[in-house]
Amino acid sequence: MSNPESVVPVIDIAPLTGGDPAAKAAVVAQIGEACREIGFFQVIGHGVDLGLVQRMYDVSRNFFDQEMSTKRAVAQPNPETIRGYCAVGEQSFAYSDDVSTPPDLHEKYDVGPVDVPKGDPYYSVENAGGHFLPNQWPAEPAAMESIWTEYFGVMNDLCGRIMGAFALALELPENFFADKIDKDISMLRAINYPHTGTAPLPGQMRAGAHTDYGSLTIVRQEEAPGGLQVFTQDGDWMPVPVVPGGFVVNIGDLMAQWTNDEWISTRHRVAPPPADSGDSRRMSLVFFHQPNYDALVEVLPSCVPEGEEPKYAPVTSGDHLISKFVKTHSGGPAPQQGLASLVAGG
Structure with a gap:
């Protein structure tokens, strides 16, 4: 299924869990084509309870509507420890691509696994660094921890299905990625883009142009002025329409590296709303799927043309993630550091 008004195709993924091999193969082919052509697609037929999605929106909106002092009680402690609240202007996504821009016009709240x-020693600070540090749950809303925990699990399950489809699209066994994502270091984020009556600074975005870091990202976006845009191979910024009941999926840098850039990790941004567009508040729910911290991402041999060398050296999922985090918050290249560097931020 496609959307003629968008460069981002809409794919019904229900056949991935159905009993029709031909229908499943057709969906896998659509996903593979989207990953090669634009690195983005939207999914319907995913089976996610839309009531749970609404509860996520409601409880997250209630959190952001609280006084700043209340939100600051669960503030993110440092750039390397992505747990808790960040206020408007405290980060710029474009920094992760070494581009200096004014701070982004959003606030956010993050949780990890x-x-x-x-x-289990695998999850200890000594072995995992800060990837499994405890989350910071606010006292209010009281239901936030339970609702977010449920949503995290549902998104992780959906990512597992999509990663299986990725494997098939790359002509690998469906379970190829399974042992690389069974102890994942994924994160869940709510991003609140407040309404503002003032014009942004030159070059200022709600979320600056960037690529995502990991294997894939799942976004639930909201219909409101000033939304998600993707940068096409033709050099144009194109909007990603809101599909009722759907989720936006995009691949991240690690999946691009796994495929030697046969699949595209596409730059995207959230643009400021047009002037005089009325109430422009919007919220996105974003699940960043990230493989196990010790998963070694090596270019797949089938993605390297005969006689050529891979474009990328092997890298662990955890070390790659840390380097990106620090850039996003510090506004400059990250220092060389390993997983142990997160311990001080606990």
């Missing part, structure tokens, strides 16, 4: 097993 939930339901982390107790006592």
Whole structure:
């Protein structure tokens, strides 16, 4: 299924869990084409409870509507520890691509992995650094932890299905990625783009142009002025329409590296609303799927033309993620550091 008004195709993924091999193969082919051509697609037929999505919006909006002092009680402690609240102007996504821009016009709240097993040394600070540090849950709204925890699990399950489709699209066994994402270091974020009556600074975005870092991202966006845009291979910024009941999916830098850039990690941004557009507040729910911290991302041999060398050296998922985080918040290249550098931020 496609949307003639958008460069981003809309794909019904219900056949991925159905019993029709031909229908499943057709969906896999659509996903593979989208990853090669634009790196973005939207999914319907995903089976996610839309009531849960609404509860996520409601509880997150209630959190952002609180006094700043209340939100600051769960403020993110430092650039390397992505847990808790960041206010408007405290980061710029474009910095992750080494581009200096004015701070972004949004506030956000992040959590990392939930339901982390107790006592398993794999998850310890000594081995994992800060990737499994505890989340900072606000006292209010009281239901926030339970709703976000449920949504995190549902998004992770959806990512697992999509990663299986990715494997098939790359002519690999469907479970190829399974042992690389079974202890993932994914994150869930709500981004609130407040209404503002003042004009942005030159070059200022709600979220500056950037690529995502990991394997894939799932976004639930809201219909409001000033929305998500993708940068096409033709050099144009094109809007990504809101599809009722759908989710936006895009691949990140690690998936591009895995495929030697056969699949595209596309730059995207959230633009300021047009002047005089009325109430422009909008919120996005974003799930950043990130493989296990020790998963070694090496270019797939099938993606390297005969006689050529891979474009990318092997890198672990965790080290790659840290370097991007620091750039996003510090406004400059990240220092060389490993997972242990996160311990001080706990």
